[in-house]
Amino acid sequence: MRAFFRFIATLFFILVLGVGLFSIGMRFRDGPLEIISGGPFKSGELSSTPISWNFIKDRQEIEFQTLDPTTSRTVWLGVVEGRLFLVSGYMNTGYGGLWKQWPHYLSEDDRIILRIDGKLYEQRLERVMGGELVAPVLSEFGRKYGFGAVSDDSPVISGDTWMFEVLPR
Numbered sequence: 001m002r003a004f005f006r007f008i009a010t011l012f013f014i015l016v017l018g019v020g021l022f023s024i025g026m027r028f029r030d031g032p033l034e035i036i037s038g039g040p041f042k043s044g045e046l047s048s049t050p051i052s053w054n055f056i057k058d059r060q061e062i063e064f065q066t067l068d069p070t071t072s073r074t075v076w077l078g079v080v081e082g083r084l085f086l087v088s089g090y091m092n093t094g095y096g097g098l099w100k101q102w103p104h105y106l107s108e109d110d111r112i113i114l115r116i117d118g119k120l121y122e123q124r125l126e127r128v129m130g131g132e133l134v135a136p137v138l139s140e141f142g143r144k145y146g147f148g149a150v151s152d153d154s155p156v157i158s159g160d161t162w163m164f165e166v167l168p169r
Contacts, residue, residue, distance in 0.1 A: 031063050031072045031115060040070040041113055044120040049168040052082030060144070062116050066102055068109040073102060078140040084166040085137045086125065092160050103127075103162045111169060125164040130157055137163060 032038035041063075056062065057079040064086070065072040078085045088103045106112075106125050114121040128134060134153035138161070141147060155161040 031065075032074045035074060038072045041065050041072060041115050041120060044115050044118050047119040047121055049121055049123065053079045053084035053166070054082050056084070056116060058144075059116075062114055064115070065113045066105045066109070067111045067113070068105065071102075072115075076141065076145060078137050078144065080133060080136050080140050083133070085128070085133075085140075086164045086166065087137075087141060088162045088164075089155075089160065091162050092158070103164075106164070112166075114166070122169050123166050124169050126167050128156065128163040128165055134163065 029038040030040075030042040056077065059077065061074045062077050063072055063074055075086050075088075078087070088100045091100060091103065106127070110124045110126065112123050112125055114123055128137075130153055134156050138153065138155065156163050
């Protein structure tokens with residue numbers, strides 16, 4: 001029985017070590033890997049901010065990088081009236097607090113870099129706490145990602161969902 005517990009402990013140690021090394025290695029990668037955060041962007045051509053973001057309205061995901069810390073991730077997006085919005089849900093949950101750290105980084109430094117089709121856009125994120133566009137943006141996310149219709153802005157007002165508008169620097 002003692003040999004069995006030693007074997008399980010060894011397997012657990014190897015698993016934890018593997019996950020830790022993988023996470024550290026991802027910090028040196030050029031961008032994220034699906035839902036796994038990556039390192040800073042090393043490739044892409046710097047481009048000016050488009051007048052309208054409608055060209056990515058039907059895109060499912062984009063990559064973006066925070067500047068402090070320099071980590072990148074893949075996020076869902078919503079485009080309403082040519083304006084680009086990103087949201088982070090589950091912000092009032094325990095696992096959301098562990099999993100969704102990037103919104104908190106923005107309180108210190110709101111600058112980001114978007115990478116879309118190999119082009120880099122230096123932008124900033126401004127948190128939206130209410131207003132006339134909240135419900136249409138949430139409805140757009142519902143349409144794209146299958147959440148159903150959203151009739152009000154209560155998830156944003158309550159802080160369950162943090163909404164950000166992408167703005168030029």
